[in-house]
Amino acid sequence: MVARDPHRFVNELDREAIDRLIARLESRSKNVVFTRLFDKYAARIDPGPSGKVLEVGCGTGATARALARRDVFSGKVVGVDQSAHFIHAARQFALDEGISRKIDFHVGDAHSLDFPDGSFDAVFAHTLISHVSDPTAVLREMVRVLRPGGTLAIFDGDYASMTYGHPDHELGHRMDAALVAASFNNPRIMRDLPRLMPGFGLKLNEAWGDAVVEVGSGSYFKSFVETYAPYIIKAGLAPADTVDAWLGAQRQALEDGTFFAACTYYTYLAQRSGEPDS
Numbered sequence: 001m002v003a004r005d006p007h008r009f010v011n012e013l014d015r016e017a018i019d020r021l022i023a024r025l026e027s028r029s030k031n032v033v034f035t036r037l038f039d040k041y042a043a044r045i046d047p048g049p050s051g052k053v054l055e056v057g058c059g060t061g062a063t064a065r066a067l068a069r070r071d072v073f074s075g076k077v078v079g080v081d082q083s084a085h086f087i088h089a090a091r092q093f094a095l096d097e098g099i100s101r102k103i104d105f106h107v108g109d110a111h112s113l114d115f116p117d118g119s120f121d122a123v124f125a126h127t128l129i130s131h132v133s134d135p136t137a138v139l140r141e142m143v144r145v146l147r148p149g150g151t152l153a154i155f156d157g158d159y160a161s162m163t164y165g166h167p168d169h170e171l172g173h174r175m176d177a178a179l180v181a182a183s184f185n186n187p188r189i190m191r192d193l194p195r196l197m198p199g200f201g202l203k204l205n206e207a208w209g210d211a212v213v214e215v216g217s218g219s220y221f222k223s224f225v226e227t228y229a230p231y232i233i234k235a236g237l238a239p240a241d242t243v244d245a246w247l248g249a250q251r252q253a254l255e256d257g258t259f260f261a262a263c264t265y266y267t268y269l270a271q272r273s274g275e276p277d278s
């Protein structure tokens with residue numbers, strides 16, 4: 001069996017698994033770690049009055065809604081996701097929050113976006129690029145629909161750096177690798193983007209990293225491991241009893257106040273400076 005990133009293959013999951021991912025995306029969006037990281041770049045993708053922003057891979061619309069909710073935001077957000085279930089949920093959440101006039105959601109594939117060239121003032125992807133089948137095709141599409149001079153923002157984890165503490169270092173290392181392989185199609189893509197961007201007519205204007213660390217207690221990484229550890233077993237990357245014992249050790253560490261988990265996240269802000277040359 002091979003690893004099947006659940007967000008890449010979301011349309012092949014059953015309803016129960018999709019509902020779990022919807023719950024995870026929504027609870028993640030309320031986590032202080034998530035809001036802190038998004039707020040750091042949200043102002044930079046505000047195109048001003050009557051501007052249009054596209055979020056590619058919007059999921060349940062958590063990030064698109066966070067942008068639209070900003071007091072100063074006066075433009076329009078369009079969110080695209082491959083999952084009709086996620087888009088249905090996104091529309092409902094926006095309605096519930098009373099912000100649907102500022103947001104549109106569409107089902108679509110990031111590899112071939114259904115929008116004309118140059119139709120957005122800003123385009124962003126928040127934890128999408130680590131999941132897609134072909135990151136360069138997605139980058140090309142994001143640039144194509146961005147107007148010249150517009151801002152492109154990509155935020156994602158460098159998941160090759162994701163690690164959980166465990167007293168058996170050799171087992172801990174194997175489980176880190178299995179969790180990452182089961183959850184992300186492109187765990188190292190953030191290391192490649194600075195090299196790839198110029199070839200797509202992008203000038204990288206700003207880049208920064210954030211170490212997300214939970215020591216003693218954990219919420220962000222607790223929810224992550226509870227959601228995605230079962231995919232290690234499904235992918236056959238480790239036997240169920242090994243995963244269960246490792247997960248048990250993480251729960252025990254949380255209870256004992258000895259938990260450790262960390263990952264580095266990166267934000268890239270680029271400008272479409274010219275015509276893509278590839």
Ligand SMILES: C[S@@+](CC[C@H](N)C(=O)[O-])C[C@H]1O[C@@H](n2cnc3c(N)ncnc32)[C@H](O)[C@@H]1O
Nearest residue numbers: 007010057058059062081082109110126127132
């Ligand atoms: C981790 S979620 C992030 C959702 C949202 N940006 C957020 O931060 O809450 C990744 C999303 O990318 C979507 N996705 C993955 N591959 C895609 C593709 N080829 N086209 C459109 N969406 C895709 C998944 O369906 C999923 O909703």
